[in-house]
Amino acid sequence: MAWIGYADLAASRSDEGIGGPIGGALVVGDYEQVILLANYKNEDVKAYSDWLVRNGAPQPNIKKATLSSPTNFREIYQVAKRVLDDFAAEYGSTDQLTIHLSPGTPAMAAVWIILARTRTTARLIQSSPEEGVKEADIPFDIAAEFIPDLFSAHDKRRLEESGEKPPEAASFYDINYRSKEMERRVRDAKKAALRNLPVLIEGETGTGKELFARAIHNSSQRRSETFHVVNCGAIPAELVESEFFGHTKGAFTGALKDRKGAFEAANGGTLFLDEIGELPLAAQVKLLRALHEGEITPVGGDKSRKVDVRIIAATNRNLMAEVVEGNFREDLYYRLAIATLDLPPLREREGDVWLLAERLLEQVNRSAREEPGYKQKTFSASAKKLVLKHSWPGNVRELLNTVKRATLFADGEEISSEDMARAIRAVPNRDGPPDGVLNHEIYEGFAIEDRIDQVKRHYLERALEKTGGNKAQAAKLLGLKSAQTLTYWLEKLGIA
Structure with a gap:
């Protein structure tokens, strides 16, 4: 040859x-x-x-x-x-x-x-x-x-993209959906973007909280100003105050020069507090004070400084439940939760899974087209069945990385069911009853009816949310005989 x-x-x-x-x-x-x-x-x-x-x-x-x-x-x-x-x-x-x-x-x-x-x-x-x-x-x-060097730049890009950071210029057009569940959230987010109020975004990991936050900022009056991100779960407790408010030279060991904090960095723009539920209680007090007074004092400083920031906070926890448990301050919760968005998990977004899978494959194909020997991939019919069958507990982020794995190991131009089966990672079931209802200790005074009611309440609320409050449709989803039966349960459990 x-x-x-x-x-x-x-x-x-x-x-x-x-x-x-x-x-x-x-x-x-x-x-x-x-x-x-x-x-x-x-x-x-x-x-x-x-x-x-x-x-x-x-x-x-x-x-x-x-x-x-x-x-x-x-x-x-x-x-x-x-x-x-x-x-x-x-x-x-x-x-x-x-x-x-x-x-x-x-x-x-x-x-x-x-x-x-x-x-x-x-x-x-x-x-x-x-x-x-x-x-x-x-x-x-x-x-x-030679080959490691040949692929090093492409591998670095794949690693960077595996976290699926939204583009800085993300807009609501970057949110792919056709489900009614997401349509309502996008509609609410667009309304929130027009106001200058704090926004709290709740949702499981991988549901697109930062994408929504950036879209809200880029559609707001502050879009020409800074969008500053702080991962609250990654800050050591002793450095939270310095991270938020900055410090002066010599304020503590290692403070070699003055440093601006997140509030000053975002002044005039938006401060995105990711994983706000991870913030220690002591730091929550100081954050609340800064939000209430609209000014901050750097660590080691003696003069306060006025700041003008819009707060968008996100968490994968239920903050109201954290308030009840004493893990999150109630006054800070109500300060943050003026406009709230609860992003549904992918398994509850009817019709969105396949749409997202195809869009993500297009994205991976586009990103990998420069890689030596890469063939543009398509899904086979059998691979599609596996995509639709999986529950995607890791949501959109899991789907993206699964598509990447499938394209990496598929030999041909078509992703087979075998390729997809290898790419989907087995995870523990997260779809069980809430709050470990099956794992409570049985003790004197244990009330099994209370636990059963807990499960009923959980699914009744989900069904009503999914159907927009339509009792007939909710009853059908839950396998109940009629809307009257559902109404009886709602009244018995005290659900509005």
């Missing part, structure tokens, strides 16, 4: 017998088949092929290639890889294949080396007028030394 090079065409036009890199290799070797890749005019390629046959070579199998340039690595790679894949599919392996490196351009030779040492077991030869034809001595392990 070889590219036809200029030296080969030139040799076919002389009267000195068979020659050139390809002809020389055919003279000294015994080959059953000759596969030639050609980027020349059809008449030149045919004349060369006829010349080889007249000189005793097997009839060449010509693979026509159209390259914009004989040094375009991408196009050369795509053509050569396709030909090699076809060969391997037809013969089962590349054990008996010999690849000639010398014909063609240096770019073609480089691509042959990469493919041969990473995807095949082919023998490599090279030739020159001085030394004739000989085995090619590749003095380094391509797979160990």
